[in-house]
Amino acid sequence: MPGMTIDHQLMRQVHLLGVQxxxxxxxxxxxxxxxxxxxxxxxxxxxQLSGSVKARAGYAIFKAAIESGDLNKQKVLLDATSGNTGIAYATIGSRLGIGVTLCLPENASPERKEILKSLGAEIIYTCRFEGTDGAQQVAKALADVQPGTYFYADQYRNDNNWKAHYYSxxxxxxxxxxxxxxxxxxxxxxxxxxxxxxxxxxxxxxxxxxxxxxxxxxxxxxxxxxxxxxxxxxxxxxxxxxxxxxxxxxxxxxxxxxxxxxxxxxxxxxxxxxxxxxxxxxxxxxxxxxxxxxxxxxxxxxxxxxxxx
Ligand SMILES: Cc1ncc(COP(=O)(O)O)c(C=O)c1O
CATH class of the missing domain: 3.40.50.1100 (Rossmann fold)
Incomplete structure (x- = not known):
């Protein structure tokens, strides 16, 4: 729409997604x-959208970050996930046109890897023996060295994770x-x-x-x-x-x-x-x-x- 900024358009897309x-x-x-x-x-x-409970947290995290200006189409959402949150992020990201990079333990199930790839997420495999704890450390290190590229969602510390359930x-x-x-x-x-x-x-x-x-x-x-x-x-x-x-x-x-x-x-x-x-x-x-x-x-x-x- 003429006169409308890209952020308003993005917020409109975010709100439309909320019904799912x-x-x-x-x-x-x-x-x-x-x-x-x-x-x-x-x-x-x-x-619900993306087939798991994690749609709620994933959506709340995206929405709050876009509303605050921390995330936009020029940035990439980055997080560590064993699967469902990643599927939620990748689904939402692909709908909004925002890139998603996920740190995933290399022993995640082949089905999960296939789903994430098909949704267009970039995957960084982390040590199988360190599980999601190791994946979190890799994500944090990446966000620290490239703060201009990534919005680090940090679902383990992000209050919008529990708030999604508090409000819904x-x-x-x-x-x-x-x-x-x-x-x-x-x-x-x-x-x-x-x-x-x-x-x-x-x-x-x-x-x-x-x-x-x-x-x-x-x-x-x-x-x-x-x-x-x-x-x-x-x-x-x-x-x-x-x-x-x-x-x-x-x-x-x-x-x-x-x-x-x-x-x-x-x-x-x-x-x-x-x-x-x-x-x-x-x-x-x-x-x-x-x-x-x-x-x-x-x-x-x-x-x-x-x-x-
Ligand atoms: C299959 C599955 N069960 C349970 C949970 C736990 O939910 P929460 O992270 O909200 O504690 C998750 C979280 O990723 C999950 O993917």
């Missing part, structure tokens, strides 16, 4: 868990299930648990928050962090959870099979782990509404699913 973020459905668990007076709901986070996930859950008594979610960057939990507690201080973690450092729950042995994300709030449970990789794999068999849900390992945690919480209750999130479905874990089902 969030607003995901709650699935009521009926066959896998059935106890009178206790209900479990699981939020199907893959039903929590309100969606509370509006749909105002009687919620328990919220359960695993910790990765911790954005989902921190933002959703913080807002739910403000809305009703009696809502009980359970965070979940893998039971050992060498786990197979992609997207989760074993906080005792990993770099603790800057946005993590260790005062928020009322309770913390550990979930094993094998337990999650069993839940992938059960969720498919009983609920017809094809889940990723971390979604299955969240569901396993929610069921453990629900089993101890006489009355209550337990809500968890299912960060993504099984689309990116085809080899594992072939082995399990």
């Amino acid at each position: 973020i969030g607003h995901t459905p709650l699935h009521r668990i009926t066959r896998l868990f059935n106890k009178p007076g206790v209900t479990i709901y699981a939020k199907k986070e893959w039903e 996930t929590a309100l969606e859950i509370f509006n749909e299930q105002p009687g919620i008594t328990h919220f359960v979610a695993g910790l990765g960057t911790t954005g989902t648990f921190t933002g959703t939990g913080r807002r739910l507690k403000e809305l009703d201080p009696d809502i009980h928050l359970t965070s979940l973690q893998p039971d050992n450092p060498l786990h197979g729950l992609e997207g989760w962090k074993h906080l005792e042995t990993a770099i603790v994300p800057g946005i993590y709030d260790n005062t928020l959870a009322d309770d913390n449970l550990e979930v094993g990789t094998e337990e999650a794999w069993e839940m992938i099979k059960a969720a498919f068999h009983y609920e017809r849900l094809l889940l990723s390992p971390s979604s299955a782990a969240n569901l396993a945690g929610a069921i453990r919480v629900a089993e101890k209750l006489d009355r209550g509404i337990v809500v968890t999130v299912l960060p993504d479905n099984a689309d990116k874990y085809k080899d594992l699913i072939k082995k399990l089902l």
